[in-house]
Structure formats: C-alpha cells, structure tokens
Amino acid sequence: MxxxxxxxxxxxxxxxxxxxxxxxxxxxxxxxxxxxxxxxxxxxxxxxxxxxxxxxxxxxxxxxxxxxxxxxxxxxxxxxxxxxxxxxxxxxxxLLQTQQKLNKCSWMMRTQDRLRQLQPNYAAQIERKSVPGFSEFVQQHYSLQVPVILLHGIEHWPARHQWSPEYFAAHFPEQMIEVQMHRQSDPNFERNSPQLKRLTLMRDFISKLMAVQYSNDMYLTANNAAQNKLLMQALQKDIADFGTGYCDLTQSERQFLWMGPAGTFTPLHYDLTNNMLVQLYGRKKVTLIPALQMPDMYNHCWVFSELNCLDNADLKQYPQLQHVTPLECVLEPGEALFIPIGWWHSVESLDVSISLSFTNFNQMNQFYNEYPSDLIK
Ligand SMILES: O=C(O)CCC(=O)C(=O)O
Structure with missing residues (x-):
C-alpha cells in the first residue's frame, strides 16, 4: 500500500x-x-x-x-x-477481458448455429444419398460442413464383400496386432487409451470378440494405427478410392481400422480433421452434435467433453446442454458417414463391427497444427 x-x-x-x-x-x-x-x-x-x-x-x-x-x-x-x-x-x-472475448465468440457461434438450423439437412436429420461426384460433395457438404450418409461409395472395394471377423481370422491368424483392452476397468478409457494398448495375435483377438455378447472391454481403434501399420498395408488390396476422386491414394496412412464386438463405445469427442466413417460389417449408432454448439459442450480438455455421452445427462449440473441438438443415425454395412471437422460424436457398435475411417480427402484437411494446446491439464 x-x-x-x-x-x-x-x-x-x-x-x-x-x-x-x-x-x-x-x-x-x-x-x-x-x-x-x-x-x-x-x-x-x-x-x-x-x-x-x-x-x-x-x-x-x-x-x-x-x-x-x-x-x-x-x-x-x-x-x-x-x-x-x-x-x-x-x-x-x-481474466475478465479474456472471458469477454470468449463470450463474443460463443455468441457468434450460437447465432450462426441457430440460423443454420433453418436448413433441414443441417441438424434436424442426416441426409442419405447415393455418393455424388467429389466436386458436388465438396460444394454441398465438405465446404458447408454438413454431415451426410453416402451410399454405394465402396461397392467396388473387395473389403465390402469379404471382410468379416472370420476373414481376418483366416487371412491374418498369426499377425501380431495392437488393440485396446480392459476398457471397462477404466471410466476414462478413451483419454487413457495409451495405457490400455495390448499386443495380441489376430486369431486370439477374433476369438475373444466372438465369445462376448455385448462388451466395451476390447476394441481395435484408430489409436492403434501406428502399431498396426503392417496390417493396414496388407489390407490395401481390399480398399480403393471412395466413389470417384474422393481420396488421395498416396496418403494411405490416413486410413484407420476399427474392429470390436457389439457394445464398443467411443465417447463424445470431435476430430481435428474432416472424417469419413465407412461401415463394412455390422451396424453402428452414431450421435452427432454440430461443431457450432461447442460453447455448450463442456469441452474441458483436448477434444473431449466432461460428459462421455448425452444419455441421461444431468441438466442441473450441465445446464448449457439444453441448447444442444443431438442427431442420431444408424450406419448400415456399405454406408459411409461424413463427419465434418469439429462435429461432436459418440459411437456405439450395435453388432460385431468392422469400420474404416479415412481423412485423406482430395481437399485441404490439415488443421491440426493450429489447434490450441491445453493450457491447463
Ligand atoms: O467407430 C467408432 O467407434 C468411433 C469412430 C470415430 O469416433 C472417429 O472416426 O472419429
């Protein structure tokens, strides 16, 4: 003083x-x-x-x-x-100044979101249509950031007609693969996925996943991609371009395999790339939330929400959720869901499921480097 x-x-x-x-x-x-x-x-x-x-x-x-x-x-x-x-x-x-800036960004996002809701295909329902040419897809979906379910994009892939758990057990029985295990023992299994990685033989993994009815305990996910490079290379013969002209085929390392029993659950998060989730075997239920609803999604760390899913969310504890408008869809084998960057999603496998997601679009998709790192962990 x-x-x-x-x-x-x-x-x-x-x-x-x-x-x-x-x-x-x-x-x-x-x-x-x-x-x-x-x-x-x-x-x-x-x-x-x-x-x-x-x-x-x-x-x-x-x-x-x-x-x-x-x-x-x-x-x-x-x-x-x-x-x-x-x-x-x-x-x-x-702090007040910082909060003030944040409030203005949130206002802008909420306003943009409300206006976009005037479009029926934005957040009221997900359009399903036969795969258009790539430039039409870019005009109607990629650039406007509107999700869509595309049909007939992979009819020419051998994977579409051949992949099943039995196929993997028969063709790669001795392949050492990395998977996520013991997910049910950890409520933060997604954030702690590095600790849950295990190596196993393909045939052992397939017999485990076929032996359970409904379980989130084991899952081969995109988080295992680095370790499963060899498998992915061996699978290239079963995969081709999506539709015509969608994929940069020189970037095959931007394709990710997902395989697990009914009951696997990927909690709410958003991706830092535009993403196509292609369903090859079994069905998946996907819940999507527009990226512009970010201010109401309790994004407390990295790309995750404080909530794993929206079912039975406590509105007293999370009052902002009342502004959130989730969209649900069931993805059937042969269908592909375009998930625009930043759109929140959670995914539940309804059956034994095999999917492949890819981010190697023939369009700009590198935004990751500018994503702000967390200041508080
Ligand atoms: O299929 C899943 O379980 C999750 C897919 C997903 O979240 C993604 O590709 O970003």
Whole structure:
C-alpha cells in the first residue's frame, strides 16, 4: 500500500475508527485487502474466492453473488470483502477481458448455429444419398460442413464383400496386432487409451470378440494405427478410392481400422480433421452434435467433453446442454458417414463391427497444427 495511505490508516486506527469503515474507504480508492494487510493477516476462504471468481466471470453482479453466497453459508461481510478484493485485482481484470472475448465468440457461434438450423439437412436429420461426384460433395457438404450418409461409395472395394471377423481370422491368424483392452476397468478409457494398448495375435483377438455378447472391454481403434501399420498395408488390396476422386491414394496412412464386438463405445469427442466413417460389417449408432454448439459442450480438455455421452445427462449440473441438438443415425454395412471437422460424436457398435475411417480427402484437411494446446491439464 502506498505510504501516505499507510499513514492515513494508522492515524485513523489510533483515532478509534472501525476497521470495516476504513476498509470501505480504502476499497473505494482501489486498494484491496490483500494490499492493505500482509499475506496471512486475513483468512479469505479459498472456496469462497473460487465461488466469487466463477460467478463474476459468469457475469453475475455483486448483489446476486452475495445473496447466493449467503445461501451457501458464507457471511455477507466476508463475501463482500472477497468480491471487492477481487474486483481490483489486476489478474482478475485480465481474466475478465479474456472471458469477454470468449463470450463474443460463443455468441457468434450460437447465432450462426441457430440460423443454420433453418436448413433441414443441417441438424434436424442426416441426409442419405447415393455418393455424388467429389466436386458436388465438396460444394454441398465438405465446404458447408454438413454431415451426410453416402451410399454405394465402396461397392467396388473387395473389403465390402469379404471382410468379416472370420476373414481376418483366416487371412491374418498369426499377425501380431495392437488393440485396446480392459476398457471397462477404466471410466476414462478413451483419454487413457495409451495405457490400455495390448499386443495380441489376430486369431486370439477374433476369438475373444466372438465369445462376448455385448462388451466395451476390447476394441481395435484408430489409436492403434501406428502399431498396426503392417496390417493396414496388407489390407490395401481390399480398399480403393471412395466413389470417384474422393481420396488421395498416396496418403494411405490416413486410413484407420476399427474392429470390436457389439457394445464398443467411443465417447463424445470431435476430430481435428474432416472424417469419413465407412461401415463394412455390422451396424453402428452414431450421435452427432454440430461443431457450432461447442460453447455448450463442456469441452474441458483436448477434444473431449466432461460428459462421455448425452444419455441421461444431468441438466442441473450441465445446464448449457439444453441448447444442444443431438442427431442420431444408424450406419448400415456399405454406408459411409461424413463427419465434418469439429462435429461432436459418440459411437456405439450395435453388432460385431468392422469400420474404416479415412481423412485423406482430395481437399485441404490439415488443421491440426493450429489447434490450441491445453493450457491447463
Ligand atoms: O467407430 C467408432 O467407434 C468411433 C469412430 C470415430 O469416433 C472417429 O472416426 O472419429
């Protein structure tokens, strides 16, 4: 605290003025309690500070914060003191500026989303149609970022007519593959996928997945792609261009295999590329949420939401979800779902399932490098 204020404070304390009165005057002049007292002099309850901080950042005013804080059991004077202390804190003012920018981005996204909902194929239903030429697809879907289910894109792939668990067991029995195992033992199985990687023989994996009725415990996923390069190379003979002119076939490392029993579940997330999910065997249920609904999706870390799925979500705990408009579809064998970049999705296998996703479109699809890294882990 500046020295002249220090002298003023000491003189008035000696004159017998109350500490509350003096604090009020100091605060009017922009001096916070933390500047008035040495650290440790005042016991400002940390959880109260967090409460006041969160509410202030949410845009609530002092009176509202005090009333709600009192309902939570804190004394009014302490809440007021914490609030006033915070409002003159330069770090807090920086935070407010950042929040303000964020609020404007969120407003813009919500507004764009509401206007796009005037298009029936945007978020009311997913269009199903025969695969168009690539330039038409780019005009109607890739550039506008509208999902679509495309039919007849893979009729010329041997994989479409041959792939099944039995095919993999018969053609690659001794192939060592990497898969995700023991997923059910970890509620954060997707985020912890590196720890759940296991090597196994193809024939053992296939017999395990055929032996269960419904299970999320084992799954060969895109997270295993690096280790399963050899398998993917061997599978190239069964895969070709999607439709005509969709894929850059020199980029075959941007194709990903998914194989598991009924019951595998990929939790809510978004991809950092545009993605085609091609269903080869069995069915999958996909829930999609527009990318522009990001402000309401509780994206707390990386590409994940605090929620694994939207079913039975607690609207009291996650009130923003009331603005979210999920779309569901069931993907049949031979169908392919275009998932635009940033669109949230969760995926459940309804049967034993084999899929292949690809990102090697003949169009720009490299946005990953500019994705902001998490500042808090
Ligand atoms: O098929 C799945 O289980 C998940 C697919 C997916 O999320 C993706 O390709 O991004």
């Amino acid at each position: 500046p020295q002249d204020w220090q002298i003023w404070l000491e003189q008035n304390l000696q004159r017998g003025c109350s500490e509350e009165q003096l604090m009020a005057v100091l605060k009017q002049h922009g001096l916070a309690p933390s500047q008035v007292f040495e650290p440790g002099d005042i016991d400002i309850d940390q959880s109260l500070r967090e409460f006041v901080l969160e509410r202030s950042l949410a845009g609530d005013g002092g009176a509202e914060i005090i009333a709600d804080g009192m309902a939570k059991g804190w004394p009014a004077a302490q809440i007021e003191e914490t609030y006033l202390d915070l409002t003159v804190d330069p770090v807090f003012r920086k």
